[in-house]
Amino acid sequence: MRVAIVHEWLIEWAGSEQVVQQILECYPDADLFALADFLPEARRDRILGKRARTSFLQHMPRARQALWKYLPLMPLAVRHLDVSGYDLVISSSHAVAKGVRTKPGQVHVSYVHSPMRYAWDLEEQYLQAPELNGPLRQLVAKRVFRYLRDWDVRTSVQPDALAANSRFVAQRIARVWKRDARVIWPPVNTDRFVPGAAKEEFFLCASRLQYYKRIDIIVKAFASLPGHRLVVIGDGPERRRLEAMATRNVTFLGYQPDEVLVDHLQRSQALLFAAEEDFGILPVEAQACGTPVLAYGRGGALETLRGLDESDPTGVFFASQTDGGVIEALETFLAQRSRFTAAACRANALRFSAPRFREEFQAFVRDALQSHNR
Secondary structure, X not given: OOEEEEEEEEOXXXXXXXXXXXXXHHOOOOEEEEEXXXXXXXXXXXXXOOOOEOOHHHHOOOHHHHHHHHHHHHHHHXXXXXXXOOOEEEEEEOOOHHHOOOOOOOEEEEEEOOOOOOOOOOHHHHHOOHHHOOHHHHHHHHHHHHHHHHHHHHHHHOOOEEEEOOHHHHHHHXXXXXXXXXXXXXXXXXXXXXXXXXXXXXXXXXXXXXXXHOHHHHHHHHHXXXXXXXXXXXXXXXXXXXXXXXXXXXXEEEOOOHHHHHXXXXXXXXXXXXXXXXXXXXXXXXXXXXXOEEEEOOOOHHHXXXXXXXXXXXXXXXXXXXXXXXXXXXXXXXXXXXXOOHHHHHHHHHHHEHHHHHHHHHHHHHHHHHHHHO
């Protein structure tokens, strides 16, 4: 059986790339496709040394630095990826991958990180981004989002079977695509993320510095908490703006390799996580390091953290996505810090291990193939 794996793009290493890594572990002879592949050589061993077969976007100006600017062209680009010679097509989709063109006789299963968030739940947040300031840019962006929503719905019927990375995403799929999806939580490397050094007096935020991640409310919160330190790991288009608003108790480290991230997760008092994520792998990685999480109480965090209403809690939720909500959660955490243990955090994280993902994903594919052959 010839297998093709289609992913949106390979530029940096994040949660969806970890999913692709584990799918390749299941199907090591598969060929890999992506709209663009600029993955650093140091990371390529994680995808078995493979290079993706790419679309015309690979050769567009500044594609490596700002591929997102070609978002309106992505539906066209994914339709030009030729997977016609394969028996099984597996798409890893958070934007357009599930729209890859297949033909009768092929089986197409899609692991959906989310229906296109740019066009659905997060449209208003994206429209508030500084780079979309101005009436003309707003008008163009709204028309692009409308086009993408229509395309997203039209192509949602193409996969034969859908898996969602959380119950939260499965509910969104049912709402916008009117389809059922099997929930398979993403894999977390619980062998690399382990408890380590003693805790130190700082809090951690680690993320791509993009607007919808809402790092700004965490930075603002610490301006009102001069007695507490915040360390921010990550880079992105929001970095300059965030550094301009930061106070002296906030330190930006920029992009850091995995070993530095693990070290900070192990030593920090807690991870702060302000985005409404579909799943959110980083909070699970923090727990695997024995570290609790203060998270916005929506999205996948509700599935990966145990709140204060449970025995052996691993996190504190804040109800409002504001600096006030972050401050309230941090004060609650400090008042109840004795309830959080590294052992409880670690035990909760082990529910999301990579072997568990591979077993569930292979069963999902087998069911889709059997259904097709009936």
